[in-house]
Amino acid sequence: MAPVVESFRALDAQSNSSATRKTLLFISALLVILFVVASVALVQIASQQNKQAIKQGLFYVEKATQARQKSILATVGDYAFWGEAYRHLHVQVDTDWAYKRQNLGPSLFPDFAYEGVFVVDAGGHTTYAVVEGQQSSVGAQQWLMQDIQPLIEQARKQAEDEEPVVGFLLVGGQPALVALAALTPGSDPQIEAVEGPPSVLLFVDLLGPQKLQMLGQDFGIDELHVGERLATAQVRSSLVLPTLNGDPFLLRWHPAQPGDQLLYFILPLLGLAGVIVALITWLMLRRAITAAREMDASYSSLYASQSALAASEARFRDVAEAASDWIWETDAQLRLTYLSARFQVVTGHAESAWLGRPLDELVSCPGGLQAWLSKRSLHSSSKDSLQGQYLASDGRLRICMFALRHVEGVSGITGYRGIVSDITQEVEARARIEHLSLHDTLTGLPNRNRLQTFLEDKLSALPMTGEPLVMLSVDLDRFKSVNDSFGHETGDLVLGEVSQRLRVILRDGDLVARMGGDEFILIVSGISTQAEVKRLCERLIAGIEQPFEVDNQSIFIGASIGVAMAPADTCLAEELLRYADIALYEAKGAGRSTWCFYARDMKERVTERQQLENDLRQALSNNELRLCLQPRYSVNSQCMVAAEALVRWQHPQRGLLGPDSFIAIAETTGLIVPLSSWVLHTACMEAMTWHEALIVSVNLSPVEFQHGRLLARVKSALNDSGLPPSRLELELTESVMLGDAEGALVLMQDLKELGVRLSMDDFGTGYSSLSYLRKFPFDGLKIDRSFMADLHDSPDSQAIIKAIVGLGRALSLTVTAEGVETEQQLEVLRQCDCDEVQGYFLARPMDPDALRLLLQQ
Ligand code: C2E
Ligand code: CA
Ligand code: CA
Numbered sequence: 001m002a003p004v005v006e007s008f009r010a011l012d013a014q015s016n017s018s019a020t021r022k023t024l025l026f027i028s029a030l031l032v033i034l035f036v037v038a039s040v041a042l043v044q045i046a047s048q049q050n051k052q053a054i055k056q057g058l059f060y061v062e063k064a065t066q067a068r069q070k071s072i073l074a075t076v077g078d079y080a081f082w083g084e085a086y087r088h089l090h091v092q093v094d095t096d097w098a099y100k101r102q103n104l105g106p107s108l109f110p111d112f113a114y115e116g117v118f119v120v121d122a123g124g125h126t127t128y129a130v131v132e133g134q135q136s137s138v139g140a141q142q143w144l145m146q147d148i149q150p151l152i153e154q155a156r157k158q159a160e161d162e163e164p165v166v167g168f169l170l171v172g173g174q175p176a177l178v179a180l181a182a183l184t185p186g187s188d189p190q191i192e193a194v195e196g197p198p199s200v201l202l203f204v205d206l207l208g209p210q211k212l213q214m215l216g217q218d219f220g221i222d223e224l225h226v227g228e229r230l231a232t233a234q235v236r237s238s239l240v241l242p243t244l245n246g247d248p249f250l251l252r253w254h255p256a257q258p259g260d261q262l263l264y265f266i267l268p269l270l271g272l273a274g275v276i277v278a279l280i281t282w283l284m285l286r287r288a289i290t291a292a293r294e295m296d297a298s299y300s301s302l303y304a305s306q307s308a309l310a311a312s313e314a315r316f317r318d319v320a321e322a323a324s325d326w327i328w329e330t331d332a333q334l335r336l337t338y339l340s341a342r343f344q345v346v347t348g349h350a351e352s353a354w355l356g357r358p359l360d361e362l363v364s365c366p367g368g369l370q371a372w373l374s375k376r377s378l379h380s381s382s383k384d385s386l387q388g389q390y391l392a393s394d395g396r397l398r399i400c401m402f403a404l405r406h407v408e409g410v411s412g413i414t415g416y417r418g419i420v421s422d423i424t425q426e427v428e429a430r431a432r433i434e435h436l437s438l439h440d441t442l443t444g445l446p447n448r449n450r451l452q453t454f455l456e457d458k459l460s461a462l463p464m465t466g467e468p469l470v471m472l473s474v475d476l477d478r479f480k481s482v483n484d485s486f487g488h489e490t491g492d493l494v495l496g497e498v499s500q501r502l503r504v505i506l507r508d509g510d511l512v513a514r515m516g517g518d519e520f521i522l523i524v525s526g527i528s529t530q531a532e533v534k535r536l537c538e539r540l541i542a543g544i545e546q547p548f549e550v551d552n553q554s555i556f557i558g559a560s561i562g563v564a565m566a567p568a569d570t571c572l573a574e575e576l577l578r579y580a581d582i583a584l585y586e587a588k589g590a591g592r593s594t595w596c597f598y599a600r601d602m603k604e605r606v607t608e609r610q611q612l613e614n615d616l617r618q619a620l621s622n623n624e625l626r627l628c629l630q631p632r633y634s635v636n637s638q639c640m641v642a643a644e645a646l647v648r649w650q651h652p653q654r655g656l657l658g659p660d661s662f663i664a665i666a667e668t669t670g671l672i673v674p675l676s677s678w679v680l681h682t683a684c685m686e687a688m689t690w691h692e693a694l695i696v697s698v699n700l701s702p703v704e705f706q707h708g709r710l711l712a713r714v715k716s717a718l719n720d721s722g723l724p725p726s727r728l729e730l731e732l733t734e735s736v737m738l739g740d741a742e743g744a745l746v747l748m749q750d751l752k753e754l755g756v757r758l759s760m761d762d763f764g765t766g767y768s769s770l771s772y773l774r775k776f777p778f779d780g781l782k783i784d785r786s787f788m789a790d791l792h793d794s795p796d797s798q799a800i801i802k803a804i805v806g807l808g809r810a811l812s813l814t815v816t817a818e819g820v821e822t823e824q825q826l827e828v829l830r831q832c833d834c835d836e837v838q839g840y841f842l843a844r845p846m847d848p849d850a851l852r853l854l855l856q857q
Contacts, residue, residue, distance in 0.1 A: 020292035024285040031281060035274045042266055046259030053256045054237050060219040061239045061251055065177075068215060072179040072205055073166045075112060079104055080181030080201040081162045083188025089119045090183040090199040091191075093127045099135045108203070109133035113211060115176075116143055116204030119183070120152055122197040140202055144171055148180075151244055152200045155180035159198060162186075167244035175212075175226060175241070175249050177205040216253055227252035329407070329417040334359045334370065337415065346422055348393030363390045363400065363420070373404070373416070387423070399424045440514040442492055443499035451513035451521055455573045458523065459566060468528045469566040473580035474502070474540065476518035477558035477592040484738030486550065494548050494555060501543040505536075521580070530597065537561050537595035545593060560587040561595035569598050582606050613665050615651065620674050624650045627682045628845035631854070632697070632816060632838045635830050640855070642695035642729065644838065645683035646845045647675065663701070672701045677713050684721030684728060686848045690855055697729035699761065705736045705743075711750050718754070725755030731782065733761050737772050745776060752777045759814070763804065773811055780835075781808055785819020788839070792824035801832045808835070 079085050085104055088094040098104045108114045109132050118140035119128040126139040141148055146169065155165045159182030166179045182198040185191040207215070209225055216224025227238055227250030237255035242248045326346050329338035335358055339351045347362075354362060360369040365388035372386060385403045392398050404418040438450035446454065458469050476498065483491035495518065502512045502520060511523040522540075527533060540561060547554040562584025564570070569579050579598040585606065587596035596602075619625060629643040649657040666672040680698055687696035704710050718725055730751065737744045748758055759780035760773065764787055773781065783804055791797045801817070808815035817829045820839030829837055846854070 020288050021285075024281070024288050028278075028281050028285065031277055035270070035277075039267070039270060042270065043263065046263040049259035049262060050255070050257045051259075053258050057221055057237055057253060057255045058239055060221050061216070061224065061253060064215050064219040064221065064224070065239075065241060065251070067219075068177055068205065068207075069166050069179075071112070072114070072177050072203055073164055075108075075114075076164045076166075076179035076181045076201060076203045077162065080164065081184050081186040083185045083191035085201070086183045086185045086188075086193075086198075087191050089128055089201070090121075091194055093119070095128060095135065098128055099130065105130035105135070106133050112203075113205065114203045115206040116140070116202070118143075118202040118204070119199050120148075120202060121199045124149060124152070127199060144169065144176075144178075144204065146171075146245065148178075148202070151178070151180050152202075155200045156182045156197055158182075159184055165244070168241055168249065169243050169245060170247060170249055171204070171206060173226075175207045175243075175251075177207060178244065179203045179205075212251070220256075221253045222256065223254040225252055226250065325419045325421040327417070327419050328359065329415060330359050331415045332413055334373075334416065336362075338417075346392075347390065347398070359416075363388045363402070365389075365402065369402075376404075388420075397424075398422055399427045443496050443514050445499050445503075445520075446511060446513040448513065448515055451511065451515075451523070452573065454511050454513075455523060455576070458525065459571055459573055459576075462567060462571060465525075467525050468568065469576075470522075470524040470527060470533055470536075471564045471566070471576050471580045472522040472524065472537070472540070472595075473562040473564075473577075473584040474520040474522060475560050475562075475584050475588065476544065477560055477588075479518035479557055481735070481738070482555055482557060484735055486553070486555065490550050490555070493550050494557070497548050498544060498557075501546070502540065505539050505543055521577070533563055533565075533597070534595070537563065541593050541595070558593035560584055560592065562587050562598065563595060564598040579603070609665070612662065613669055616649070616662055616665055616669070616671055619649055619651075620671070620678065622652075624652065625675065625678055625682075626650050626656070627679065627686065627848060629683075629686065629696075629848060629851045630838060630845035631843040631851065632836050633842050635826075635834055635837055640694065640843075641836060642697055643687075643690075643851055644697045644731070644845075645679055645686075645699070647679050667701055667703045670703075672703050673713075676701060676704055677717070680713060680717040681720060684717045684723040686851075687723050687727055688721050689848075689852060692727075694855070695727050695729050695757065696723070697731050697757075697759065699731045700736075702733060702735045705732070705747060706740065710747060711754070714751060714754060714756065718756075726757070729757035729759055729779070731759050731761040734763070734772065737776060748777055759816070762818075764800070773807065773813065778811075778813055780814035780816060782816045782818050782838075783834075785839070788817065788819045788821065788825050791828050792822065798828055798832065801829065801834065805833050805835075809833075 084097075088097040089104065099106055105117050105128070108117050108130070115132050117128075117130040118126050120140050121127045124141075126141075129136040129138055129140065129143070131138060131143065136143075148169075151165055151167075158165060162181075162184065164179050164181035166177070169176050169178050180200050180202050182200050184198060185193050205211075207226075212224045212226065216222065237253055239251045240248050241251060326343040327338070327340040328336060328343070330336050336355050339354060341351075343349065343354075344351055349362075363369065365372060365386055369388070376384070384405065385401055387399065388402055389397055389399050399422075401421045401423050402418060403421070404416055406413050407415040407417055438446060440447045455471075462469065479491070479494070482494055495514075498518075498520075499512065499514065502522065506512055506522060506524060507526065509525060511521075513521045513523075515521055524536065527536065541559050544557060544559040547556055549555075562580045562582065564576050564579035564583055566576055570576050579602075582602045582605075583596045583598040586602050587594050590596060626648040628646040628648050630646055631640045632642040632644060633639060634641045647659050647663075649662055651657050663672070666675050676698075683696045683698050687694065690696075700710070714728070714730070717723075718728065732748075751758060757779040758777060759782055760776075760778050761782050762784040763781045765784045781804070783801065787797055787800060789797075791801065805815050807813075814835045816836040816838060817825075817834050818838050820826050820829065820837045820841050822841055825839075826837060826841060843854070
């Protein structure tokens, strides 16, 4: 396209009209010159013709005068050299013979228009005169008004040769042709010549204006007349004629001027033609200039449109170079004929390597490019873009969007052109977003959304496949402690690792989804018997029980699994999830690291739990809570030093319920706060009934440490009961410190400031490092009762007890052993130097009255 633009750029719009103008001016000048030359030539020709005509006139005038002279010469000769005339006019003048018988004289005027006929004798007398046809007595000299004697003499001299004298004379200013001849007897032998000089016959032909004109007309000469001035004798169309006596005269005529006629006739025509040509030229010039201007204008507009085209080309080029897309053109066989510069940048392939090769060799589209194109030409309405892919030079697969257009020529489709946009990132981003919406960010496992569709698809396919679907609801045991002990980052790592292990155990077609927290749902197909499911559960639990190595620490967790199956239990996704959850709850309730199949009665238990929840709300206002107190004894003195408050619920239908069946519900529902307040109040009030040295200990839930205005409630219980703070002991589990350690520390310090005692409950079950004991302001610790089980015959357990006691001693803590059920246990504890003991062997939890009674004993 560029050369076209260049050529148009080269066009100078201005030079166009000026060139036309110059050409037309040149033509006009040529025409003018032509006209001038033609005119000059015409004038030349005309003057030539005029000259010719003048020459001719002169010739004819000469001819006319000469003819007149010849005529008079012949006539005078005829009469003079005639014997009869000699006899009758010289020898004897016989006027009768001459005039009356008309032999010589009267007929000469009408026949020849000789005005004068004279005979002059030897003495010079006129012997016979006929003037204008009438006999006259006038003398020749008198009539001619001049001396003609010399001419008479000359005529006599020439008589011998019979040669008359002929010439012009001016008579009264008028030319007259005179002819003189001496009368001779001629050839007549009968007449004898007489002595003496002969008489002379004189003919006068007066050339008056009329006669001159007629003479001229005979020879085609107009207006032959006598010229007035001799000075102008040189003037053309004039003839100077000599006279016999010397004075010349001038004959003039109106010359025929054919040249002038030519000029008169042609010149106006030529002028007219010139004017017409000039007009036409002017019009042409005007039109040509207008046309040229229009052409200029159109050229300039063309140029403008061309520069617009050039600008758009430049724009196209810029866009083509700047865009991430590359532009291509092919022939009808899809062989590449053009590739924009971006091609190389985007694909990494060399342009030259691909030009001439088929486009579909580079880019593959679903179904093939050629097939798509032919289908598209059939349905013109079909879309003109499609997705394809190609390998970049670095081997990476790129996804691209094709935009296509036919290139139409006269013979139909001559090729194709289009744009290829790289949409790899877009597609990847879309895939990422889609993945994110369906997957859990932390573990990369499918999330609840993905699970939902997967489950529904599987369930709807169930009637066709006939393959049962197993849903496993997995919950990690002790995972909360991992989070609390090692922080969330470690917890996240463990969750990631758990996901990996679960995935590895399952097959590809199965699904592992994370439901949030430490809950997972597994959907497994291809197994049907309970035995197979059991084996799977065992593998899963075993897999999770493998220690997790994080930051050089081994972390142990377990898993509980609830199993529900479709179609055995239900075919509805919602119900299946709920049943698996119920089974999980069962499994958790059944102890750690176990699984449980859903059973119909579990559903009833769940409803029971819900019922219990509702009942607990009523319990407080209905005064259904009861307080039990379990004494604590000093090992050395065997005296009761404290009593632990343990809550019971006197359920109207279910009877007396222990804390294990409702504390968890109270914690999840938030009812723990008013419940705990009630225990605090009641316990402090009870303690006020005891003797002053006896301490009352109250269990606190970790939930209360996070919210629930604990400090204020403790103050209020102390104030309301009047119990000295030193007589109140609060039992906390280590999880209190693992959550928000700083907050817990502040709260514990506040409580210590109140003056209450703090002891760590269930010591040894969690992960708390012993350093917590140093850092937190505890007054005592209570060894968990699980250590008591094999205490009497296990040296290891005894060693642990001894170590804990040693630690307590070092930190000035009162060490209490819980769950002492036998004398042996008590004996070991004594040997281990344990401070205090609590357990069924010593006293079971009892109602306040029973304790009071015990104290009285
Ligand atoms: P705990 O704090 O460890 O309480 C001691 C539990 O051990 C009591 O069970 C008690 O009956 C039991 N026990 C005492 N001596 C023996 C023994 O020799 N052998 C056996 N096997 N068990 C013995 P209880 O009353 O069922 O309480 C269970 C748990 O409920 C308590 O464990 C405590 O954590 C919680 N709890 C009880 N009352 C309250 C309360 O008012 N508030 C809060 N937050 N938790 C409470
Ligand atoms: Ca306790
Ligand atoms: Ca305990």
